[in-house]
Amino acid sequence: MEIVEATRHVLEAGKSSELTALLATVADATAMDGEPRFATKISRDLARAVVCRKYSRGVLQLCHLVNAVDACGTGKDRWERFFFGLDKVRGTSIRAWLNEAVNQNDWRRPGFEISVDGLHMTYSDGDFVLGFGRMSFLTALLETVIGMVGYEPVDKIFAQMTKHATDQDEVKDAANALNRLIYDWLRDHLPGTHAAEKFEAIVAYLKTSSDSGSVQVSDENILQFWLQQNNGHADAISDFRTYRSAVGSFVDFLRAIETGSTQSMVSYARPLGTDRDAGEIDPMVLEGDDPAGAWQTPLALLDSPPADAIKFLNKREREGLDFLMDCGPLAIDLPLSIMRSEVFGSVQARITQALRRKAGNNVVQDLLGCADAEPYAERTLRFHDYEQHLLRVQKAVLHVLTREDPGPDTDQDPDLPEDADTTNVVPLFAGKTLPDGAREQSLAAFKDLNRRGFSEDDLEDPNIREGFSIGAGALVLARDHLADYLVVLARLQSDDDDLEQVFSTDLQVFQSLFTVMYGEKE
Amino acid sequence: MTIQINLPDDQSMATVQEHFADEDNVRQTLTAMREAEPTIAFSRLWRFASGEVTHDADLLTALRHDSKLAADVNALLQKISWSHLPQAAAASTDEDLRLRETDLCAIRIESSRAEPDQVYVIIELKDAEANAPRTLITSAAGGTLERLELPAAQGGVIQVLLQHDDAVLIALRDHGTEVFLR
Amino acid sequence: MSLVRVFIPTTEGPVAIERITREPAAQSAICVKRTTRVLPISAAYDAFVRAPSGVIEREFGPWDVSGPRGAFRLDVSGPITDGESWQLGVFIAHALAAENRLAGPDDEVAEALWITGALDSDLGVGAVGHVAEKLHASADLIDQHIKEGTALRFFVPDTNLKSMTAREDIESTAVTSAKDIQRHLNLLDEADAPASVIPAPPIPANAAPEPQSGNGLRTLFTVLGISILVAGAGAFIYFDQQPIKTVPPIVVKEKSAPEPVKAAQVKPAPKAAPKVVVAKPVTAKVKPAPAHVPTLKVYELRAAAGSSCAAIQFSDAKPVKRALGPVSGDQLADSNVAGLCGLEFEVAVGPEDRFVSAAVNLTRGRFVRNRLPETLKGNLATKGNLRWRAHVPKRLKRPVRYNISVSISKTPISGLAAQTQTLTARHRILP
Structure with a gap:
C-alpha cells in the first residue's frame, strides 16, 4: 500500500503553470525596499484581463502610453526607464515621474500634455486621454507581455511605432501587432479550460433534483455534489477536486446566472472608486466585466492605493476573511458552505501541501483524520474576533477622519477629499463632530493599533490620510457583511442541530472522503 | 437555507456559461498563483542591466537556466549599452582572445610582466572626450553573466588589473562571449 | 652596488616601495603586496609618471620608444590612501630603480630611507601634513632599525622639520629639492650639483608651523581647509577653495652652519646623513582663480x-x-x-x-x-x-x-x- 501519488491529485486539470508562474512573478515583483511593486488589486485585475482575454483595450492604451513616455524621456531606453525604473508603481509616482521628465527634458515631440488627471495626447486624427491610475495596470500588463513573448519583439514594435506615431492608426497598428503576439502565446499557454464541463456538471446535478426549470442551491446539495464528484474516484482527475473550488464554482455559477440574466438591463460603467489627484482606482481596469450592483469584495479597495499603504488587516486576518468577503451576500444564503470551506478546505490544503512536499505517511494520515480541523464554534469565535478588530479599526479611522486639521489650507479638506469614495463615511462623520466619549474611544483605538499607517507621524503624509478616507468605506462594508454572517451563524447555533453537531457530522464526512481521495490504496 | 433559481432559456444560458467560464478561469488562476513559483520579473532584469542593482545572485543563477531570460537580458543590454562587442569571429577560436574592437573602443588584454598570474584589461576609447562606460558586462553563450565595475577613465583609457582566473577575464577571452560596456 | 629601501610614511604606518616594473599596461598603477589591488592614488601616480607633465618619464625616460605604450607598476607593502606626500619617496624609488638599487622586500640593504614630501615639476619639495602622526606611526620601524643597528634616514620638507622633534633619537634631514636626496644617494651626475649646499642648522625656533597639507600641484578642486563665505542678500553659501599658504623661508643660523661644501664633494655619509637646507625662500604658488564657485x-x-x-x-x-x-x-x-x-x-x-x-x-x-x-x-x-x-x-x-x-x-x-x-x-x- 502506498500514498497515492501527489501530483495526480493535487493538480487541477488544465492549468498552465507557465502562465500562472508569470502572473505570480508580476504579482510578486518587489520594489527596492522589498514591498510589492504593484498593488494587490492590480495583480488580480491583470490576471482577470489575461485569462479572460480582455486585454486588447489595455494594449492599445499601453501603446499610447509608450508613445508618450518616448516623447518625454531621454536615453536609448526611454520607455524602459519609465516602466521599469519606477520602483513602486502607483498613480502618484507615475505622475511625479512624468512631471519630472517633462520639466527636465520637455516634450521631444509635440502633441502631448500632462493634465491634473493624466496624459492628453493630440494626434492628427483625434485625441486620446489616459488617467494616471490606469498606468499602474498598464505597467503590470507590459511586464507580463514581455514575460510572455520576450523583450526584443516588443521593443521592435514600440521602436517602429514611435518613429511615425503622429496619428492613432500607427498606435493601433502597434497595438494590433502586440495583440497578435499575446494571442499566439496564450493559445499555447492559457489553461485548457474545463469551464464548460464544470458548468454542465453543475447544471446537470441541479436538474436531477428538480423536474421543472426551477432548481435549488443549498449548503447541503453543494456538499452532496462535491461528494458525488469525488467519492470513489480516487484516481480520476476531478474538476472539483477541492471542496473550496466546488463552493467557488457554485458561487461563480450563481453570479453568472445573475449577471447573464440581467446583462441587457445593466450598465457596465460602474465606478469602483475615485480617481482623485492620483487617479489610483480606475474603473477601466475591469473592462466592463462587472455589472452595476455586482458584489465586489471590500478587501479589494484595501488592496489598492492609497489604502494599501495602511495595514488595516494583518495576514492572518486578511486570509481569515478573504473567502467570506469574496462570496459576498451569497455567504448569507450558504453559511455552512463558507464554514466548511474555511475549516475543511484548510485541512485539504494542508493535505495537498504535505503530499507535494512528500511528507511522511504518519503526517498525511494525521491530516486525513482531520485532527486539527478547527471546530465550527471556534471558527465562529474567530470571526467574532475579526469583527471586533474591524470595529477597532473603524474607530481608529474615525479618529483620523474627525481629528482637527490645523493646516493653513482651508480651501480643501485633505481628510475627506471631495471626490473620494466616501460612501458610508461622509454621512457618518458629517460635520466632523463627535461626542467626547466617541472621540476618546477613537483616539484610544488609534493609539492601540501599532501597525503601519497608525501613527501621528504617518498622518502627516497626505497619501496616508487619503488611504484612510478610501479605506473607511471598505471597512464599514466589510464589518457589515461579517456582522450579517455572524447573525446567520448565531441562528444556526440555536437550531436543534447546532454548530457543534454539524461539525461532528461533517468531520466524519470529510475524514471519509479525504481518506478515499488521498489515503492508502489497496 | 436555499437559493431558488429559474434556469434561463438556452440562449441566455450560453451567456451565463460565458460568464461562468470567465469567473472560473479567474478563480482557478488566482488559486494557482498562490502555489506558483515566481521567476524573475523583467523589471528586475532591467534594474540589473541598467546598473540600478549591481548584485543579484538569484538573477544570475536564473540566467544560466533560462534561455529566454538570457535572450532578454542580451537584447536589453545591447540596446542600452554604450558599446556592444559581439561574439568574436569563429575563425580565430583556437586561442584566447587578446583584442576586441568596435567603432567606439578597443579592449586589450595584456599579461603582467611583474606578476604572470595577473592580467591587465585595457579599454581604450576612440574618442577620449566621450562619456566613459562605468560597467563591463560579459554574457557567455551559456547565459552566464559577469559584471565588473570600471574605474574612471583617464585620458580615454580605462585599466583594470585582474587575476588570470577571474571569471570576467575568462569570459572576455572566450570567443563566444558578448561584451557590453555601460 | 648598495641596495636601498624606501619607506613612505603614512598615518597608518610606513609603507615600503617593494618593486617598480615596466609593464605592457596603458596606465601606471600602484599595487598592494603584489596583488591586483590597485590603489586609488594610481591615477595621480600615472600623472606623476607620464610626460610631459609627469616628472618620472621626464627625468628617467623615455621608455618604449619603438614598442607599444607602457607604464609602471609600483608594488607597495601597504595602502597609501591619498594626498601627495608619497611623491618625493616615489621619485627617489624610481631614481634608485633606474640604477637597480631599489631593494625588494627580502633584500639586504645598505640603508633605508623614510621620505615624505610633495614634489613640484621643478623637483622642488613641498610641505605635507600629519608628519608628526606619521612619525608616531613609524615607531616600530624605527625601533627595529635601532635594535638591528641598520641605517634609517629621515628626509622631510624643510617646513616640516619641526614635526620631527618628537623623537630625539633620530636625525632628520630637511630637503627642498629631490636632488638633495639623489645627491645623498650618489645618484646625480656632477653637472646636477648645486652651487651651494650647506649643512642644516638646528631646527629654528621660529620655523613655520606645519601646514595641513597642500602645494602648488593641487588642483582646483582640492579643498581641505574650509572657510565659509556668506553673501547676505543673495542668500548663497559656499566654501571657497583653501587659500594657499605662503611658506616662510627657513632661517639659517650662521653660528650652527658648518662650512659650505661644493656639490662635487658631497658624498653619502657613511652613518649620519647630512642635514641639508637650501637657504632660499620657498615661493608660494599662485593658484588660478576659480572659473565657477558652486x-x-x-x-x-x-x-x-x-x-x-x-x-x-x-x-x-x-x-x-x-x-x-x-x-x-x-x-x-x-x-x-x-x-x-x-x-x-x-x-x-x-x-x-x-x-x-x-x-x-x-x-x-x-x-x-x-x-x-x-x-x-x-x-x-x-x-x-x-x-x-x-x-x-x-x-x-x-x-x-x-x-x-x-x-x-x-x-x-x-x-x-x-x-x-x-x-x-x-x-x-x-x-
Whole structure:
C-alpha cells in the first residue's frame, strides 16, 4: 500500500503553470525596499484581463502610453526607464515621474500634455486621454507581455511605432501587432479550460433534483455534489477536486446566472472608486466585466492605493476573511458552505501541501483524520474576533477622519477629499463632530493599533490620510457583511442541530472522503 | 437555507456559461498563483542591466537556466549599452582572445610582466572626450553573466588589473562571449 | 652596488616601495603586496609618471620608444590612501630603480630611507601634513632599525622639520629639492650639483608651523581647509577653495652652519646623513582663480493666492519661492511652518561636469517627502543647476531641524576617497 501519488491529485486539470508562474512573478515583483511593486488589486485585475482575454483595450492604451513616455524621456531606453525604473508603481509616482521628465527634458515631440488627471495626447486624427491610475495596470500588463513573448519583439514594435506615431492608426497598428503576439502565446499557454464541463456538471446535478426549470442551491446539495464528484474516484482527475473550488464554482455559477440574466438591463460603467489627484482606482481596469450592483469584495479597495499603504488587516486576518468577503451576500444564503470551506478546505490544503512536499505517511494520515480541523464554534469565535478588530479599526479611522486639521489650507479638506469614495463615511462623520466619549474611544483605538499607517507621524503624509478616507468605506462594508454572517451563524447555533453537531457530522464526512481521495490504496 | 433559481432559456444560458467560464478561469488562476513559483520579473532584469542593482545572485543563477531570460537580458543590454562587442569571429577560436574592437573602443588584454598570474584589461576609447562606460558586462553563450565595475577613465583609457582566473577575464577571452560596456 | 629601501610614511604606518616594473599596461598603477589591488592614488601616480607633465618619464625616460605604450607598476607593502606626500619617496624609488638599487622586500640593504614630501615639476619639495602622526606611526620601524643597528634616514620638507622633534633619537634631514636626496644617494651626475649646499642648522625656533597639507600641484578642486563665505542678500553659501599658504623661508643660523661644501664633494655619509637646507625662500604658488564657485541655495515654497499646498505637492502648480538668507555662518533664517508647503534646494554645479553627492540630515522631525535625484548620489557626472524638493508636514508639534551637506568632486564620490568641495547649510522650521 502506498500514498497515492501527489501530483495526480493535487493538480487541477488544465492549468498552465507557465502562465500562472508569470502572473505570480508580476504579482510578486518587489520594489527596492522589498514591498510589492504593484498593488494587490492590480495583480488580480491583470490576471482577470489575461485569462479572460480582455486585454486588447489595455494594449492599445499601453501603446499610447509608450508613445508618450518616448516623447518625454531621454536615453536609448526611454520607455524602459519609465516602466521599469519606477520602483513602486502607483498613480502618484507615475505622475511625479512624468512631471519630472517633462520639466527636465520637455516634450521631444509635440502633441502631448500632462493634465491634473493624466496624459492628453493630440494626434492628427483625434485625441486620446489616459488617467494616471490606469498606468499602474498598464505597467503590470507590459511586464507580463514581455514575460510572455520576450523583450526584443516588443521593443521592435514600440521602436517602429514611435518613429511615425503622429496619428492613432500607427498606435493601433502597434497595438494590433502586440495583440497578435499575446494571442499566439496564450493559445499555447492559457489553461485548457474545463469551464464548460464544470458548468454542465453543475447544471446537470441541479436538474436531477428538480423536474421543472426551477432548481435549488443549498449548503447541503453543494456538499452532496462535491461528494458525488469525488467519492470513489480516487484516481480520476476531478474538476472539483477541492471542496473550496466546488463552493467557488457554485458561487461563480450563481453570479453568472445573475449577471447573464440581467446583462441587457445593466450598465457596465460602474465606478469602483475615485480617481482623485492620483487617479489610483480606475474603473477601466475591469473592462466592463462587472455589472452595476455586482458584489465586489471590500478587501479589494484595501488592496489598492492609497489604502494599501495602511495595514488595516494583518495576514492572518486578511486570509481569515478573504473567502467570506469574496462570496459576498451569497455567504448569507450558504453559511455552512463558507464554514466548511474555511475549516475543511484548510485541512485539504494542508493535505495537498504535505503530499507535494512528500511528507511522511504518519503526517498525511494525521491530516486525513482531520485532527486539527478547527471546530465550527471556534471558527465562529474567530470571526467574532475579526469583527471586533474591524470595529477597532473603524474607530481608529474615525479618529483620523474627525481629528482637527490645523493646516493653513482651508480651501480643501485633505481628510475627506471631495471626490473620494466616501460612501458610508461622509454621512457618518458629517460635520466632523463627535461626542467626547466617541472621540476618546477613537483616539484610544488609534493609539492601540501599532501597525503601519497608525501613527501621528504617518498622518502627516497626505497619501496616508487619503488611504484612510478610501479605506473607511471598505471597512464599514466589510464589518457589515461579517456582522450579517455572524447573525446567520448565531441562528444556526440555536437550531436543534447546532454548530457543534454539524461539525461532528461533517468531520466524519470529510475524514471519509479525504481518506478515499488521498489515503492508502489497496 | 436555499437559493431558488429559474434556469434561463438556452440562449441566455450560453451567456451565463460565458460568464461562468470567465469567473472560473479567474478563480482557478488566482488559486494557482498562490502555489506558483515566481521567476524573475523583467523589471528586475532591467534594474540589473541598467546598473540600478549591481548584485543579484538569484538573477544570475536564473540566467544560466533560462534561455529566454538570457535572450532578454542580451537584447536589453545591447540596446542600452554604450558599446556592444559581439561574439568574436569563429575563425580565430583556437586561442584566447587578446583584442576586441568596435567603432567606439578597443579592449586589450595584456599579461603582467611583474606578476604572470595577473592580467591587465585595457579599454581604450576612440574618442577620449566621450562619456566613459562605468560597467563591463560579459554574457557567455551559456547565459552566464559577469559584471565588473570600471574605474574612471583617464585620458580615454580605462585599466583594470585582474587575476588570470577571474571569471570576467575568462569570459572576455572566450570567443563566444558578448561584451557590453555601460 | 648598495641596495636601498624606501619607506613612505603614512598615518597608518610606513609603507615600503617593494618593486617598480615596466609593464605592457596603458596606465601606471600602484599595487598592494603584489596583488591586483590597485590603489586609488594610481591615477595621480600615472600623472606623476607620464610626460610631459609627469616628472618620472621626464627625468628617467623615455621608455618604449619603438614598442607599444607602457607604464609602471609600483608594488607597495601597504595602502597609501591619498594626498601627495608619497611623491618625493616615489621619485627617489624610481631614481634608485633606474640604477637597480631599489631593494625588494627580502633584500639586504645598505640603508633605508623614510621620505615624505610633495614634489613640484621643478623637483622642488613641498610641505605635507600629519608628519608628526606619521612619525608616531613609524615607531616600530624605527625601533627595529635601532635594535638591528641598520641605517634609517629621515628626509622631510624643510617646513616640516619641526614635526620631527618628537623623537630625539633620530636625525632628520630637511630637503627642498629631490636632488638633495639623489645627491645623498650618489645618484646625480656632477653637472646636477648645486652651487651651494650647506649643512642644516638646528631646527629654528621660529620655523613655520606645519601646514595641513597642500602645494602648488593641487588642483582646483582640492579643498581641505574650509572657510565659509556668506553673501547676505543673495542668500548663497559656499566654501571657497583653501587659500594657499605662503611658506616662510627657513632661517639659517650662521653660528650652527658648518662650512659650505661644493656639490662635487658631497658624498653619502657613511652613518649620519647630512642635514641639508637650501637657504632660499620657498615661493608660494599662485593658484588660478576659480572659473565657477558652486553654490547651494534653499528656498521656501508657499502657495500662491488661489492655490494650495496640495496643488504644489501633487500637480504642477507653481509655488511662490523665497530664498532663505543666512543669519550666521551656514545657519539660514528660520522658517515658519504656517503656509509653508515645502523647500526647494538648488545646487549650482557650474558649467563643467562634476560628481555631486547631497545629504539632508534631519536632526529633528521629518519631511513628508524628501527624495534626492539620482544625480545627487555622487556617481553620475552632472552640471548646471540641480534642484529637488522636500515637502513639509502641515503642522508641527516641534521644530524640524536639518542640515544639508553637498559635496562636489571631479571624480565619483564614494566614501572619503574623492577630493571634494563641500557646501553646507543648517535650517529650522518652527511650528
